[in-house]
Structure formats: structure tokens, C-alpha cells
Amino acid sequence: MSLLRRHPLSVGLVGLLIAALVGLLVANADALPVIGGGTTYTARFTEAAGLDPGNEVRVAGVKVGKVTGVSLDGDRVRVTFNVKDTWIGDSSTVSIAIKTLLGEKYLAVDPLGAGKQDPSTPIPTSRTVSPYDVTQALNGLGSTFDQLDTKRLAQAFNAVSGAFANTPPQVRTAAHGLAALSLTLSKRDASLARLLDGTRQITQTLAGQNGNFQTLLTDGNQLLGEVRMRRDAIHALLVGATNLGTQLAGLIQDNTKQLAPTLAALDRVTGVLNKNQKSLDKTLSLAGPYYRLLTNALGTGHWFDAYLCGLVPKDYLPTGTQPATGCMPPNTTSGGSR
Template identity: 35%
Template sequence: MSRSVRTPLSARDPFKVGLVAIVLAGLVAGLVVLLSVVSFGTGTYTAVIAHTAGLRPGEDVQVHGVPVGEVRSVELRDTDVLVTFTVEEGIELGEGSRAAVKVATLLGTHYLEVDPVGGGQLADGRIPLERTSVPYNLQDVLEGGTRRLEELDAPRLARALTAASRTLAAAGDDVGPALDGVARLSELVAARSGQTGELLRAAEQVSLRLHESDADITGLMEQATLVVREVTVRRQAIRRLLDQTTGLAEALTAIVTETRADVAPALRDLDLALDALNAQDASLERVLDVMAPALRYVANATGNGPFLDLYVDDPAIPADDSLCQLQGGCR
């Protein structure tokens, strides 16, 4: 078998090697540029704004606080600024969509807030100037600042600025760490923007649930009001009962105090009467104890049954017809 002979690179034609290397480098550069410009899985849109307001390429594009893309370019077109940005494919921008440049941190970072509104498709993929806004209008700021500057006292302002510069110069060692702390704080806020968006969405869901349960909450509050009102009425009734009971106790106390001199002898007499009755009760009990055997012996002595024949002449015991006449006649 014949074996192919590989020619070393150093032995090849340098012109051809250089030409191939240039072509490969151009292809790689073109691919890098294409990858940086073309967004896979995203949609590209534009928005016309009055001025940049500090917005820069690479900053976030957010929808309701959630990052969904980034700003690709910021270009000047005539008197307006054209912002090119990308949005994830799952988000459709309707024909009434709006855009606004917002400040993200105190150090001047920004983001583009996009609000998908309406149905259909965004015309030409562009949000016009009348549906965009920026944090401030430079012309308005200059005009307002000019009017305010005219109202200021120039000598006094100069003295104030001089004093401020001296204070900053004296505190120069402390200003740097303070600015570093502010920078770290802004970075933390920017890093937690996703969690902040989730928190806002959760708060929105809670607000929706509360709105849906508004009728139930209102009914519950009305029932609670009725319960409180009934408890208040019952409390007033109990208070009146306590007041009346207190008055009755005070009246009984006064009666007992006033009649104590009369009641004490009556109670003593009652005690004596009870003692006498108890003594009579004891005597009667002894009589019954003594009479029981005697009566039993008398009943046994008669011998005619459980009764005793008594012979008593009239009128000690009236005849039966006499009793009927007394009672109005016998039937």
C-alpha cells in the first residue's frame, strides 16, 4: 500500500499559508460579530426616545421588574435617539406597547422598562416617541435651572460653595470609603433585582387575592361590628345589673343596721320558743314510747279482733240517720 506523504507546514508555500490564515481569521471575526449582533431565542425591537438619559448598551431590559433582554445599541437619529433592544421570544409586544428609561442605582446605572400593551404586533417593531419617556428632560431642566439661578443670591451662593469645598477637603479621607459603600450597595441592589421582581409579583398576587376577597372581608367586618355592638349592649346590661345589685346590698345593709335593735329580741324569743318546742317534742316522744306497750296489751285483752267495743249511750255518738240529716240527707 502506498502511504501519503504529508508536507510540513514550513515546507509549504508561505503565500498560500498566509492567504488561508487570513481567510480563516476573517471567517472567525465575522462569526464573532454575527454572534454579538444576532440574538438567538430573542426578538429585536427599537424605541425612539427624546435623549439617552444615561442609557448605555449592555444594560437590562425589564418587563414588570423582571430582566428579559438587554440594550443592544443607542444611536442618534436626527433630533431623537434610537434604542435597539432585545426581548425574549415568549414576550409579545402589542401595538400599544410603551417604553421608559429608568434609573437603577444611585451611581447612574439605568435600565429600559418595557410595558407590553395591546394586541397584535408592534408596527415596524418600533415604539414611537409619544409612547416613550425618560427620567428627565434636559431642556426642561436647563430652563428651570436658569430661572432658579436668576433667583439665587450670587455672593451668598459663592460663600456657601467655598464653605462646602473646605468641608469636603477636610473630610477627603472619609468621602472615598463612603462612596465605596454606596457603590457596593448599588451593586447589591442590581444583583438582587430578580428577587425584587419576584417579591413584587408575590405582592401583586396578594393584592389580587385581597381584591377578590373584598366582599368576604367586608361581610366579616360587618359581622364583627355586630358582635362588638352586641357585646357592648350586654356589657351595659351587666353593668346596670351590678349597679342595681350594689344598691340592693346597700339597702339591705341599711335595713339590717336600722332594725338590729328590734330583730335581736325577736330572735332571742324565737330561740326560747324553739327550745320549749324541742322540750315538748321530747316529752311527747317519751309518752308515745310508754303508750305503745299499754295499747298493745289493751288490744290483746279485748279478744275480738283489732278493735275495741265501746258502749256509749246517745247522744255521745249520734246515729247514722242523724249524721245524714246533718250532712243534708243520705243518698
């Protein structure tokens, strides 16, 4: 009796345990010493600046690993990243850089230092740099402007302008300018709010289409690379087409004297045919019945059927085969001559 029949529950549990172990190994394949490899380091930043797990790690522009984790560590951000076959010195600097115009980030490492960086020691914030996020700044500007009371701001500037009424002309001009600016902002409050809101929506849309833009740029690079590779072939094709055009032009020019009389004669022939089109149509309409009768006369063997009217006297013709009037073929159904 097989083991499955003796202990089906035990076999099922062992199978589930093996499946769970395989799934765990697959999920952590990058951390395995043979399959994944690499060394994991930790760096502390003042802010994450949009960095996400899975973003690239680059040294001198070359991808050497990826970000494995971004988490909050007190008032700082803890970033872990894994690199393979890359020197990380004890004076290395790490910065969050912008990869694309749409705001995707990557981790840039500058491998400095005479000694090797200890993987268990985090890289301090003194050696890390976070970028300035323009998208977040625009979103923050929109939110701040929505909370701004432009009417009170205009009243405040008007009060400042009145307070500086007896000051020197330069000060009064500056105060009046501020008051005019506040009035303009007050009048354009709704328009500016819509503008900033539209800007925020555009940045969000572009951020959502980041992958499509990357694919488009990658395909464009591949197309340009293929065109560059085919440049010599395309150049040879264009040169060949130019030479062919030159040869054809020379051929036509060389044979103009011979072709001109032929074309003129052909033009005269077509003119004659056009003038006699009605006669040609009548001839073709009469030729049809003629050739039909000729085919009937020649279609019975190695001879042709014919009827000669008046050659034999009527007295010699069999009774019943003589035509009543005119010269008609005899009735061959009751016998006749060929």
C-alpha cells in the first residue's frame, strides 16, 4: 500500500509546506547568495522625495542595483538598497536624483573613500542629499493659494499705502505698486486658482503616464538606432535612385530623334481610327453573322456545305424539295443533295 493511501493528511501538509518554502524562496531570490547575490546597505535621508522600492541604484550613470526599502526612522527616512559587484567606500555619498522629467527618482551613489563601507552601519545624513521636488512645490503652492484671503490682503496693502501717503515719492510709489498688485491678485483670484488647479492635474496626469512615456522614449531610441545602423544602406539607395533618374533622362534625350517619328505616326494612326470608328463598328457587327455561317458550313467535316441555286433544273429535283418562290435551300430532312 502506497504512502499516500496510508497517510493522506501528512502528505498534504508536507506538500503545502514545500509549496510555502518555494514561494518564500522565489520572493526572496535576490537575497540568496548564489541566485541573487549583492550587498545591502542603508542610508539615512532627511526626506524620501518620492523614492520608492524598486527604483534603480546607479554609479556613474550605470545601474548596479535597486532600492529594496523606504521606511520612516524617527524624524529621518531609512533607505535600504542592494548593489552587486560595486565598491562602496566609507566616504561615499548617496543622493536621490531625478531620472525623468515626469518625476521618477533613482539613487545615485558616488563611491568615495579608501576603506570599504560597513553594510551594518547606515550612511549618515551628512553624506546624503535629497532633491527639491518641483511637483510637490506646485501642489503646495496651489493649496496655499486656495487658503489665501486675497480680499483682506488687498485691504492690508491699501492700508499700508495710506500710511505711507506723506512719505517720500519713492516710498509712496512702492506702496501704490503693492496696492495695485494686491488688487490685481484679488480680481484674478478665480483665474489663478483654476490655473494652479489645472497645473496640479497636469502634473498628476503626467506622473501617471510615466511608464508610457518611458516606453515611447525607449522605442524612439531603438528606431533612431536602427536608422543610424541602416544609414549607409539608405544612402546607397538614394544614390542609386539618383543615378537611375540620370540614366533615364539621358536615355530619353538620346532617343528623342528616333521616338519622335514613331510617336507622330502612332498619333496619325489613332486619328484615322477615331475618324472611322462608325465604319469599324458596322464592319464588326456584320462580321459576326458572316463568321457564324462560315463556321456552320465548315463544321461538318473535311468539306463545306453549299447550295447553288438554279444549277439543276426544277424537273430533276425530288418532289417536295422545290422552293415555292425565290431561290431557297432545299428541304434536307426528306432527302437532298450535297
